[in-house]
Structures are given as structure tokens and as C-alpha cells.
Amino acid sequence: MRCAAVFCLLISLVSYRALAFEEQVDIHIKVVTEDTFPVQYIENGVITGPATKLVEQVLITANLKYDIEVLPWARAYYLARTEPNVLIYSLARTPAREKHFKWIGRIMALDYYLYGAVDANIGFSTPIAALKNYRIGTVRDSAVDQHLRANGFKNLTTVVQGTQNFHLFAQKRIDLLPANQSSFQAICLQYAFNCEALKPLYKLDISSIDLFMAFSRLSSDHIVEKVHSAYQQVMKKRKALLAL
Numbered sequence: 001m002r003c004a005a006v007f008c009l010l011i012s013l014v015s016y017r018a019l020a021f022e023e024q025v026d027i028h029i030k031v032v033t034e035d036t037f038p039v040q041y042i043e044n045g046v047i048t049g050p051a052t053k054l055v056e057q058v059l060i061t062a063n064l065k066y067d068i069e070v071l072p073w074a075r076a077y078y079l080a081r082t083e084p085n086v087l088i089y090s091l092a093r094t095p096a097r098e099k100h101f102k103w104i105g106r107i108m109a110l111d112y113y114l115y116g117a118v119d120a121n122i123g124f125s126t127p128i129a130a131l132k133n134y135r136i137g138t139v140r141d142s143a144v145d146q147h148l149r150a151n152g153f154k155n156l157t158t159v160v161q162g163t164q165n166f167h168l169f170a171q172k173r174i175d176l177l178p179a180n181q182s183s184f185q186a187i188c189l190q191y192a193f194n195c196e197a198l199k200p201l202y203k204l205d206i207s208s209i210d211l212f213m214a215f216s217r218l219s220s221d222h223i224v225e226k227v228h229s230a231y232q233q234v235m236k237k238r239k240a241l242l243a244l
Helices: 002-024 050-061 073-082 143-150 163-170 181-191 221-243
Strands: 028-033 041-043 046-048 065-070 086-092 101-110 112-117 136-139 156-159 176-180 198-203 209-216
Touching: 028 050, 028 073, 046 050, 050 065, 050 086, 050 101, 050 209, 050 221, 073 086, 073 209, 086 101, 101 221, 112 181, 136 143, 136 163, 143 156, 156 163, 163 176, 163 181, 176 181, 176 198, 181 198, 209 221
Parallel strands: 028 065, 028 086, 136 156, 136 176
Antiparallel strands: 041 046, 086 209, 101 209, 112 176, 112 198
16 A cells, blocks of 8 residues: 555656656747638738737747748648647637647637629529539638538539639639638738629538637647647637727
């Protein structure tokens, strides 16, 4: 019985020293994202936008050093699935992704629609089976891409960035493209696309998609908890400011 008590004490001391050592180590977080105006985007060579500002505020509050890499979404998603201490944003939280990440906190919520030609014979009551006959552009490994594939859509053209779908539509290489309303309007203004030829035709059967910041599953639980605590502090301050 005494041996068992000594053993437990030794385990506790080892765990405490390991935690203390981790606190002293110069921890560096790799943050990955994509250029998706207006949620997060590059301006004058620097990544900015409301999502980026929230992520940076949280990591600064957590007193962690970090670098943000702007990558094609499929690459960012792959790194966040396979490497330790990688934080990804803005990541849609879906049932299929739930177990693959350690979720920190919500950034915002978005509704997605399929946009197409203003004179297209498609409406909000169009059967989903009929939509499968149309050519649809999607961003590889995005929540919409995964949703459509899970529902049996085959006639998909995958791109690296959502803006490429606008070019494909103009070239008549796709019939439909997914977008949320705020991003659609912002992209039209930012890139001077002729968006008068497009309108939302069909609301995708996905409940409002919550965009999150999340760590890879291989990330240290201690770091995850530290960032999660910082996120709660930041959100509490933001709510307090809104109440003024």
C-alpha cells in the first residue's frame, strides 16, 4: 500500500515537471488558413479580416508565438489533419469533421446557396436529384464540397480558391457555384466580376455553417486548453464592449 502511494506521488511529480517544462519551452504555433474575402484575406501582403483579427487576439491573450500561413484550402486542411500544434481557421464545424479536430471556438455562422444564371430553371423547391445534372464548382475539401459528395453529386469541378469558380462560370464551364451571401457580394465588388448575371438559386440543405478555429488532433492538450481559455476571455471582453 505504501509502495503504491509512493508510486502515485512519483507519477504526480513527473507530470508536474513535464507541465512546467512545457510552460518554459518556447512554444510556436503554426496557424493555417486560406485567402477568402471578406472573412480572411490578404491586403498589402498581410493576412487580415475579422476572422484573422479574432485568431490573433486569442493567441496574443494566450501568450503564444505563432506564424500564419495562407495556403490553398486543401493543403491547410491536410496540415491540420496530420501535424501537431497546428491551428486552422475558418473551419466549418460539421459532423464529419467533429472527431478530427480539437475545437477552440466559433468565429461566425454562414448560410450557403448555389448561385447560377438569373434565367436558370432552378428554384428553392427544385428536387436535389435534378441539381445533380448540373456542373457545380467547389473548393476542394471545403464543407460544401464534402456535403455535395456525401449526397451523391458527381459532376463537380474542384478548384483551389472560390474566386476561380466565378471565372469558370463566366467561361461557361460550370453552371452553379456555392457561396454565402456576404462573401458573394464582397467578392463581386473586390474583383469586379459581372455578378448581375448570377443570383442565389438554391439554399443548400446545410444548417447555418458555424466557422471555427480548431487545433489538429495531434496538438498538445495543454496548449489547446490554454488557447480555449484565452478565447473565452476574448469573447467575454467583446461581449462586454457590445453591452456598453
